[in-house]
Amino acid sequence: MSKLFDDEAVRRLEAEREEWERAELAEFLERQPERKDAFRTDSQQPLKRVYTPADVASIEWEELGWPGRPPFTRGPYPTMYRARNWTFRQIAGYGTGADTNQRFQYLIAQGQTGLSVDFDMPTLMGYDSDHEMSVGEVGREGVAIDVVDDMEALFQDIELEQISVSMTINPTAWILLAMYVAMARRRGCDLNRLSGTIQNDILKEYMAQKEWIYPIRPSLRIVRDTIVFCAREMRRYNPINISGYHINEAGASGVQELAFTMANARCYLQEVTRAGVDVDEFASRLAFYFVSGSDFFEEVAKFRAARRVWSNMVSSFGARLPESGRLRFHCQTAAATLTRPQPYNNVVRTTLQALSAVLGGAQSLHTNGLDEAYAIPSEFAMKLALRTQQIIADETNAGSVVDPLGGSWYVEALTAQVEAEVWRILDKVEELGGTVAAIEAGWFQREIADFAYGEALRRASGERAVVGVNRYVDPPETEQPIEVHRLDPQTEARQVDQLRRVRAKRDQARVDSALTRLREVAGDETANLMPATIEAVEARASMGEIVGALEEVFGRYREQAVF
């Protein structure tokens, strides 16, 4: 192990600091006091006035190391963006599969390099488009998918082996994966050549995003089944995107976001290894997803700390392959920081957040539309957001050097500070009996609600600045209207009509027997649900039917609502 600076140099610096504080600093503060008594990060981590080698004196060089080598602090790959840029992955989804396919074709024509699908609320929650809970929601916030035919329409004329596809889907992820596999097989694709991801991170749903169907235990089993299936049949596919994004957007701090995400990651590692699968067989396919928020340096530190925490965590599960501990993450700029007044300011916010993600070493990025606080993005807003990434990639030179902020005394000290805080929270979760027990006790939910309320009060008092909202406010009549995306009012009728036509012409006996088989498999905790689900979607069973069949076996989750 080697220290970054020798002890003698550090002692000299500390003596110098004291001397500087007594002289220049004291005199200057006398004349001009600082803006506030204490400076903190967005996560409320205390900050020093200025950082020196003394602040990183306890850090060993091996904790930073080389890019592409454990603990990957400096980046998951040796060359990072010098080989190729991060993936420009703008999420899109509205209306029917055919409607969203048009937006995909547009984004690919504009230079987008990966696809990301947003689904409508009924699809996310496992209801068919003709269910009474779906009224008013079909195709509104995302694309509506009921049967495998909708999936075919969504990816028409898109080469599945050529582009990676991310699907933001959780409690119903395994069904969407089954549809994707069924479609790929029908097209004659090699499953081992498909790259992409399903979000499939059910634990953070109970904590933050609140999209769930079944109780926690059977839901974890479904996640396990998808991880094991992909490890064996889809070697390049990420079966899960362990997500802090929603935890942060629900109101958690950046540090809590990372800590809670890692608590979930640890739980998935336990779940799959308990089923007898070696950690080296699947850990390298677990991907992550974080927000890039407004505290520029804290976010960079968060991404760097995330890589170090994961590498050490995976080692503790006995991993021998270095790539098992290589954290790769998708990043999205922070929707919750965007404002309705002066919407063009949002472009500036998003640009800074995107730069933070790039300096932190993200593998793919979605930049938000300036109209986020109004509706789902217009085509214009998405193009501008994509151009934001392209300008950073092609004009700023930011990607020419790996981990450009590495070695900054401030960023290294903050990385270590975030990391220590994350392990402190992880220990706390262990004390509470682990992630599932802490969810059941409502612990994460309360922590998130508390930080969110504190943040609302800080915004209200002006302690937390929001330009255009609590300072530099324009009179309402001067606000420039912006054009927003409108849903075609016929969408719901079109989608329901398509679903009914599929139901009318399918082989009902085949559907019934596939659903019966699925219920049997569900009843055997050691069996894998994926093959029977693929069989059911190939028989044209709808998502709602599959969800309903398993609900008979698993039951439904009920939340204790706290505020």
Place this chain on the structure above:
Amino acid sequence: MMAADAARPLRVVIAKVGLDGHDRGARIVARALRDAGMEVIYTGLHRRPEEVVHAALQEDADAIGVSILSGAHMTLFPRLIALMKEQGLWGEVALIGGGVMPDEDVEQLLQMGVAGIVGQDATPQEVVDAVRQAVRPRR
């Protein structure tokens, strides 16, 4: 409401209707109203309009605050209003909305008689004021 009720704290049902799980706003609103001395009944997520109106009736609420971030507000608010009319609550109980909505939708909802729309940038105090404002003519 009877004049004698004027001394009791305001009772507010805070509800999430529809399928979206974005409850950050609803929970902040619930806490802000409680901290301001109101009695808050939070329904939790994924409620049907029928359940929300029923809760308001059972709880003798002065106001219902409904948060929707799925974009389904133009379907769900008319449904809530119709149900409130059926139950004789319309005009007695204030209906207030919150969430992400385009301007022209906000305008239309106000015309339908929704007492106020609380945006994502509202401070806790502004939320409390909006509820008091909406309830005042009825007490």
